[in-house]
Amino acid sequence: MKVMYRLYICAIFSACLMICCLGCGNGTDVETKECLGNILDSFEGEKAYAEHLPAMPDEECEPIRTRHFRQTFGRLLNDSNYLHKQAAKTLGLEIVDGPYRAWNTKRPIVRVSSCEEYFVDTLTHSYPYLVPEAADLLREIGHRFRDTLHARGGGEYRIRMTSALRTSGTIRRLRRINRNAVDTSAHQFGTTFDIAYNKYICDGTNHPRTANDLKNLLAEIISDLRQEGRCYVKYERKQGCFHITARQ
Numbered sequence: 001m002k003v004m005y006r007l008y009i010c011a012i013f014s015a016c017l018m019i020c021c022l023g024c025g026n027g028t029d030v031e032t033k034e035c036l037g038n039i040l041d042s043f044e045g046e047k048a049y050a051e052h053l054p055a056m057p058d059e060e061c062e063p064i065r066t067r068h069f070r071q072t073f074g075r076l077l078n079d080s081n082y083l084h085k086q087a088a089k090t091l092g093l094e095i096v097d098g099p100y101r102a103w104n105t106k107r108p109i110v111r112v113s114s115c116e117e118y119f120v121d122t123l124t125h126s127y128p129y130l131v132p133e134a135a136d137l138l139r140e141i142g143h144r145f146r147d148t149l150h151a152r153g154g155g156e157y158r159i160r161m162t163s164a165l166r167t168s169g170t171i172r173r174l175r176r177i178n179r180n181a182v183d184t185s186a187h188q189f190g191t192t193f194d195i196a197y198n199k200y201i202c203d204g205t206n207h208p209r210t211a212n213d214l215k216n217l218l219a220e221i222i223s224d225l226r227q228e229g230r231c232y233v234k235y236e237r238k239q240g241c242f243h244i245t246a247r248q
Contacts, residue, residue: 049113049114049115049116049119050114050119052119052158052201052202052203053202053203053204053205055202056157056199056200056202056208056211057202057205057208059208060208061208061209061210061213062153062207062208062209063210063213064149064152064153064155064209064213064217065152066213066216066217066220067216067219067220069216069219069223073219073235074235074237076219076223076235077219077222077223077226077233077234077235077242078234078235079226079232079233079234079245080234081186081234083232083245084186084192084232084234084243084245085185085186087186087191087232087245087246087247087248088186088188088189088191088192088245089189090248091131091133091134091189091191091246091247091248092107092131092134092186092189092190092191092192093105093106093107093109093131093188093189093190094106095167095168095188095189096165096167096168096188096190105190107131107190108131108132109129109130109131109165109190110129110130110131110132110135111128111129112128112129112130112135112138112161112164113128115139115142116142116146116158117138117139117141117142117143117145117146117158117159118138118139118141118142118158118159118160118161118195119158119159119160119161119201120161120164121160121161121162121196123162123163123164125163125166126163126164126165126166126187127164127165127166127167128164128165129164129165129190130164130165130190130191130193130246131189131190131191131246133191133246133248134190134191134192134193134245134246136246137225137230137231137244137246138161138193138195140225140230141159141195141218141221141222141225141244142158142159144221144224144225145157145158145159145217145218145221146158148217148220148221149209149214149217152217153207154206154207155206155207155208155209155214156202156203156204156205156206156207157200157201157202157203157209157214158200158201158203159195159196159200159201159218160195160196160199160200160201161193161194161195161196162194162195162196162241163187163193163194163241164187164190164192164193164194165187165188165190166185166187166188167188168188186243186245191245191246192243192244192245192246193244194236194239194241194242194243194244195218195222195241195242195244196240196241197215197218197219197235197240197241197242198211198215198240199211199240200214218242219242222242222244229247230246230247231244231245231246231247232244232245232247233245
């Protein structure tokens with residue numbers, strides 16, 4: 001009964017927020033009126049998966065077998081921004097440039113939250129929303145990562161998603177601190193997300209692993225999905241992440 005009561009309250013709150021968003025109109029400042037956000041952070045299930053160790057173990061780490069790549073990741077996983085944008089425009093949303101558009105998208109959009117397969121980082125310049133195909137891809141990457149890690153000796157680690165849906169307002173804010181951020185990004189279509197390759201969520205210390213081994217393992221998973229035609233991938237050296245766009 002308590003769970004149903006919380007769901008009921010959250011549904012009422014979401015409906016009220018939606019009405020407020022629709023009333024914002026198109027003439028308001030997008031930065032101050034954007035209404036997307038972590039509406040349902042009070043769900044008990046998400047709270048459970050938000051718990052983790054404060055840092056990864058850095059001593060007595062056990063090596064793990066990973067695939068040998070003949071090329072560097074910068075060469076191997078280097079799909080152009082043009083390919084990312086074309087796939088995003090085909091599969092994704094119309095660009096979300098304000099509150100009204102956020103709640104009136106032609107394509108369905110789902111909220112992604114921390115779970116058994118992955119962890120959603122604190123998003124300062126994006127929102128935790130993706131189109132269903134991209135959300136499924138993110139979960140598939142997390143599932144394969146954990147499954148492969150377990151098959152090769154174990155380890156209590158999850159991948160960390162660091163960016164998802166961006167709007168015109170969040171891109172403007174991002175450009176203030178990162179001049180390399182572009183005006184039109186595949187992130188604006190809800191098809192694209194970033195996964196950190198140098199930081200992972202550690203849920204236990206039974207099998208400590210190095211960040212480099214986990215990076216190589218993650219690259220295996222993403223490279224396989226890319227070969228299967230599920231996504232485009234760009235290795236972002238400066239941002240420390242794999243930039244991933246779902247494909248139809």
